[in-house]
Amino acid sequence: MTPAERRAVSGLSFIYVARMLGLFMLMPVLSLDSGSLRGSTPLLLGLAIGIYGLAQAVLQFPFGVASDRFGRKPVLAFGLLLFVLGSVMGAFTHSMWGIVIARLLQGAGAVSSVLLATAGDLTGEAHRTKAMAAIGGSIAVAYVLGIALGPVFYGFSGLEGVFLAAAALGVVALLPLWRVIPPIPQGKQTRMGGWREALKMFTHVPVMTASIGIFILQMVLGASFVVLSPELVQAMHITEGQIWMVYLPVMLLSVAAMVYPVLVAERHKRHREMLAASGLAIALGALVMGLASGHFWPVAVAAVVFFTGYNIASAILPSMMSRATRAEQRGAASGVYSLLQFLGIFVGGMVGGWGLGIFGEDGVFYILAVVGALLTLQSWNGKRLSRIFAGEAWDSRG
Known part of the structure; x- marks a missing residue:
């Protein structure tokens, strides 16, 4: 990579980590205070957790298109400020409805599509997979640190402290926009003519192929939040406050294990084969965790395999999407991609x-094993499935 590309990738990865860290820190502790919040019910607790993903899904596409029209950096700054506002509100509310609205505002700062589009603008074709791998890997880093630091902040200052820490991270994430990330060169970002042209991305088969893939992948992540932590606590014989001791080594090992497959995909143009392998790894890891429930070593190894598959796919899919679009389409295409990404979590x-x-x-x-297998099938038959979603006639010749 050139020095400018390295600055761009490091700055964008930092924004991704800071913002996602603030969100992931809340995941393991939201339920701990639900009994003390005014008007709390199990249904509202579930809404407080899920409404973030729903808000992200609805607003990713408008944010991506807006970034084509008004520029990447102003839209990034606006989204981060919404996230900070929601975090501050969450820190000072005492009702479950207040938490729901705070999470809605956090999710309304839907800048993931803009971050991906900016990475595509500022990196060359030869290094785009590396750039997307770095940004995709930053989600795994944020996930590990969030699970580890959330209970720590909660132990010192309760849910209020976790929300304030998220707000502080949102403010810090604003700094690289003008201090680190280079300006987008003239002509690299062409603004789209209007919404009608932007909506054509939903009929763009290569974009829909990657977007359906990320939908399946994020379904895996969303469903795993329901059962993975309790299973790890049971298998490792630890308390809930010690869960970071498991996630940290598992995620570090899985990030290290993803490097070689991603390099193979880039150097030998074998993205489809590596994506298929990632689906099989997810399916195998989930199957073993189900069959060996409560047993330390099988569950630990299976968790590493599971997250290795997830990390490989999360690096390859955005690169596939970005390579399939022109500069003037990139913001809208990233919006479609991120729409299905967060809808998959929900x-x-x-x-x-x-x-x-x-x-x-x-x-x-x-x-989860079945959904992982679906990702493998999608990697081989993605164009046919995407034609169905895009409203094109199905061609038996693929």
Whole structure:
């Protein structure tokens, strides 16, 4: 990478980590204060957790298109300020409805599509997979640190302290916009003519291929939040406050294990093969966790395999989307991609909750195995499925 590309990737990755860290820190502790919040019910607790993903899904596309029209950096700054506002509100509310609205505002800062579009603008074709891998890997870093630091902040200052820490991270994330990330060169970002042209991205088969893939992948992540932590606590014989001791080594090992497959995909143009392998890894890891529930080593190894598959796919899919679009389409295409990404989290959480109530914890892991297998099938037959979603006639020749 050139020095300008390295600055761009490091700055964008930092924004991604800071913002997602603030969100992931809340995931393991939101339920701990639900009993003390005014008007709290189990349904409202579920809404407080899920409404973030729903808000992100609805607003990713408008933010992506707005960034094409008004510029990447102003839209990024606006989204981060919304996130800070929601975090501050969450820190000072004493009702569950207040928490719901705060989470809605956090999710309304839907800048993931803009971050991906900016990375595409500022990196060359030869290094785009590396850039997307760095940004995609930053989500895993944020996930690990969030699970580890959330309970720590909660122990010192309760839910208020976790929300304030999220707000502080949102403010810090604003700094690289003008201090680190280079300006987008003239002609690299062409503004789109209007919404009608932007909406054509939903009929763009290569974009829909990657977007359906990320929907399936994020379904895995959303459903895994329902059962993975309880299973790790049970298998490792630890308390909930010690869960960071498990997630940290698991995620570090899985991030290290993803490097070689991603390099193979980039150097030998074998993105489809590596994506298929990632789906198989997810399916295998989930299946073993279901079959070996409560047993330390099988569950630990399976968790590493599971997250290795997730990390490989999360690096390859955005690169596939970005390579398939022109500069003037990139913001809108990223919006479609991120729309299905966050919708996948929301749907995955719903499917996981339904599976837990009907089939129990082990049943959810088996559902995850099936969804992982679907990702493998999508990697081989993605164009055919995307034609159906895009409203094109199906061609048996693929």
